[in-house]
Amino acid sequence: MKLRGLYAITDSQLLDGGRLLPYVEAALKGGARLLQYRDKSTDASRRLREAEALRELCERFGATLLINDDAELAARLGVGVHLGQTDGSLAAARALLGRQAVVGGTCHASLELAQQAVAEGASYVAFGRFFNSQTKPGAPSASVELLEQARERFPQVPRVAIGGVTLDNAPELIARGADLIAVIHALFAADTPAQVEQRARAFSQLFETR
Ligand SMILES: Cc1ncc(COP(=O)(O)OP(=O)(O)O)c(N)n1
Numbered sequence: 181m182k183l184r185g186l187y188a189i190t191d192s193q194l195l196d197g198g199r200l201l202p203y204v205e206a207a208l209k210g211g212a213r214l215l216q217y218r219d220k221s222t223d224a225s226r227r228l229r230e231a232e233a234l235r236e237l238c239e240r241f242g243a244t245l246l247i248n249d250d251a252e253l254a255a256r257l258g259v260g261v262h263l264g265q266t267d268g269s270l271a272a273a274r275a276l277l278g279r280q281a282v283v284g285g286t287c288h289a290s291l292e293l294a295q296q297a298v299a300e301g302a303s304y305v306a307f308g309r310f311f312n313s314q315t316k317p318g319a320p321s322a323s324v325e326l327l328e329q330a331r332e333r334f335p336q337v338p339r340v341a342i343g344g345v346t347l348d349n350a351p352e353l354i355a356r357g358a359d360l361i362a363v364i365h366a367l368f369a370a371d372t373p374a375q376v377e378q379r380a381r382a383f384s385q386l387f388e389t390r
């Protein structure tokens with residue numbers, strides 16, 4: 181499976197009040213290739229229920245679902261996982277989920293962390309934050325030059341750019357080597373599902389000419 185395109189990430193605040201499923205469906209209709217379920221709550225039964233519903237949606241649209249932070253839930257559902265530096269071992273997640281699963285790792289602004297993630301079997305390496313992020317303003321910052329360095333050093337490993345990504349700044353990230361652009365606010369802070377679909381389509385089209 182080629183990892184390239186729009187990587188939509190859910191947000192519990194933006195997608196509360198019954199918006200999770202219609203807004204995610206709209207993002208998938210608009211062409212999102214990866215979807216990350218990012219929910220920081222400890223409500224295990226709701227998390228399981230929502231993740232199962234998202235898995236069904238992703239299957240319908242041929243997209244790949246990943247769970248943020250929680251390799252056990254990913255294993256239970258047979259989907260992928262995204263882990264940050266304090267979320268557990270990528271190697272252990274790879275062993276748990278198997279060779280086919282998409283296992284992604286946060287590398288902040290560090291090629292060394294990326295090297296380690298690749299050695300542990302990561303499917304992609306994620307760098308950021310590239311711009312001001314409404315969702316995670318305190319995330320460590322990264323420069324766009326890092327993407328070119330990562331492309332040179334890991335040409336075979338898909339590179340994700342995250343943090344404040346918008347329709348305006350995404351073209352530069354893609355030109356400099358991002359294979360996937362991970363977006364929360366600029367995709368899901370919308371008034372209607374139709375608006376989400378339109379934005380997702382516009383993000384996805386950025387990948388068509390390259
Ligand atoms: C694609 C992608 N990249 C980076 C992150 C950030 O992961 P992490 O550092 O673990 O922070 P939280 O998302 O858990 O707050 C991500 N989730 N997805």
Ligand SMILES: Cc1nc(C(=O)O)sc1CCOP(=O)(O)O
Binds near residue numbers: 286316344345363365
């Ligand atoms: C979850 C997350 N991780 C980041 C990192 O840099 O590791 S930035 C971020 C938030 C991304 O949301 P938005 O598109 O709204 O900025």
Ligand SMILES: [Mg+2]
Binds near residue numbers: 248249262263264265
């Ligand atoms: Mg995390």
